[in-house]
Amino acid sequence: MKIVALFPESDAIKNENQLLSTKKALGLQSFLANRGHELIIISDAETQLDSHLEDMSVVISSPFYPAYITKERIEKAPNLKLAITAGVGSDHVDLDAARENNISVVEVTGSNIVSVAEHAVMDILILLRNFLEGHRQAVEGEWDLPKVGNHAHDLEGKTVGIFGFGRIGQLVSQRLQPFNVKIQHFDPLNQKDLKGSQYVPFEELVKTSDVITIHAPLTKQTDNLFDRDLLSKMKTGSYLVNTARGKIVDTNALKELIENGHLAGYAGDVWYPQPAPKNHPWRTMPKQGMTVHYSGMTLEAQRRIEEGVKDILTRFFENRPFQTKDVIVEGGKIASSSYRVK
Ligand SMILES: NC(=O)c1ccc[n+]([C@@H]2O[C@H](COP(=O)([O-])OP(=O)(O)OC[C@H]3O[C@@H](n4cnc5c(N)ncnc54)[C@H](O)[C@@H]3O)[C@@H](O)[C@H]2O)c1
Numbered sequence: 001m002k003i004v005a006l007f008p009e010s011d012a013i014k015n016e017n018q019l020l021s022t023k024k025a026l027g028l029q030s031f032l033a034n035r036g037h038e039l040i041i042i043s044d045a046e047t048q049l050d051s052h053l054e055d056m057s058v059v060i061s062s063p064f065y066p067a068y069i070t071k072e073r074i075e076k077a078p079n080l081k082l083a084i085t086a087g088v089g090s091d092h093v094d095l096d097a098a099r100e101n102n103i104s105v106v107e108v109t110g111s112n113i114v115s116v117a118e119h120a121v122m123d124i125l126i127l128l129r130n131f132l133e134g135h136r137q138a139v140e141g142e143w144d145l146p147k148v149g150n151h152a153h154d155l156e157g158k159t160v161g162i163f164g165f166g167r168i169g170q171l172v173s174q175r176l177q178p179f180n181v182k183i184q185h186f187d188p189l190n191q192k193d194l195k196g197s198q199y200v201p202f203e204e205l206v207k208t209s210d211v212i213t214i215h216a217p218l219t220k221q222t223d224n225l226f227d228r229d230l231l232s233k234m235k236t237g238s239y240l241v242n243t244a245r246g247k248i249v250d251t252n253a254l255k256e257l258i259e260n261g262h263l264a265g266y267a268g269d270v271w272y273p274q275p276a277p278k279n280h281p282w283r284t285m286p287k288q289g290m291t292v293h294y295s296g297m298t299l300e301a302q303r304r305i306e307e308g309v310k311d312i313l314t315r316f317f318e319n320r321p322f323q324t325k326d327v328i329v330e331g332g333k334i335a336s337s338s339y340r341v342k
Helices: 024-034 052-057 070-075 095-100 113-128 130-138 145-149 167-179 204-209 229-235 251-259 298-315
Strands: 002-006 036-042 058-061 082-086 104-107 159-163 182-186 211-214 237-242 264-270 288-290 328-329
Touching: 002 024, 024 036, 036 070, 036 182, 052 237, 052 288, 058 211, 058 328, 070 095, 070 159, 082 211, 095 104, 095 328, 113 130, 113 167, 113 211, 113 237, 113 298, 130 145, 159 167, 159 204, 167 182, 182 204, 251 264
Parallel strands: 002 036, 002 058, 058 082, 082 104, 159 182, 159 211, 211 237, 237 264, 264 288
Antiparallel strands: 104 328
């Protein structure tokens, strides 16, 4: 079987711990060779993927460094049976096209949820405490206390809104409890008070939160949901954290609302497209604590991802069912409840 896997290029000597790389490739080289399968490792989906569409059976890529499996690509891949997400979040695959073409889309659900939850809490603190200005001054030889203190806040007593209260959203709520904050969430599938968080309607979440953290998947419903109109309804001086998907937030509207002071800051690790172009507006936007997409890519998470990808492949080769939690699309249906929310 021909399996194509996309990984970021890695220096052969440096970054020896990184498992998601062309060098380590999640240990798939020997794993697949021992089972008699052909592994093609590519490092650039846009220039290297299309020539393999015709005869590949499985494609593997991670949300950090996604191969966009579009309808057009699916139509050119008659043998494709399985798209594996080496991580969590399978929006880089056209799920409807996968469904229509009987391709299974399977991810390693749960593999990096703690990693992302920790990152989101860190982002909330970085923004509220005005850490970035304090750090900039430390590095650049300044000591302008009024400039940093003027925008520094305690987290205690604030209202944190969690949009999407699934695995990661709930872990964020649990981790925020000791800060003595009011926590509220919106999630159509979790309309009850849970894990120290109060369920509120979406409008209320948007209008009353001092900081909103996004943890819903990218779907037709959430695509560009945080547009100019919605961002304008957020509290003046509030913050937005997004470790879910970049496309949930309108790129230019966000920049505008940060620049005109309506929003006090934005942080997260997700962009659209990825890798983010050098001139992506969020790179130069003020009051932002953006990183590249790595919150769910700690070494601990990478080990869980490796184990999960191998489990998915083993089940596929042995014709055994995938773990239910991992299945996003199968048998011509969207199987994951998170991706069926209307
Ligand atoms: N930055 C990263 O490295 C990273 C890593 C893992 C996951 N993620 C992103 O985080 C998302 C959430 O991950 P998870 O493990 O918590 O998934 P999950 O499926 O456990 O939870 C997602 C929740 O979002 C809710 N939801 C779906 N549509 C919604 C809508 N329209 N409005 C409000 N809520 C909605 C679902 O009901 C579900 O409870 C993933 O889909 C992925 O995009 C990012």
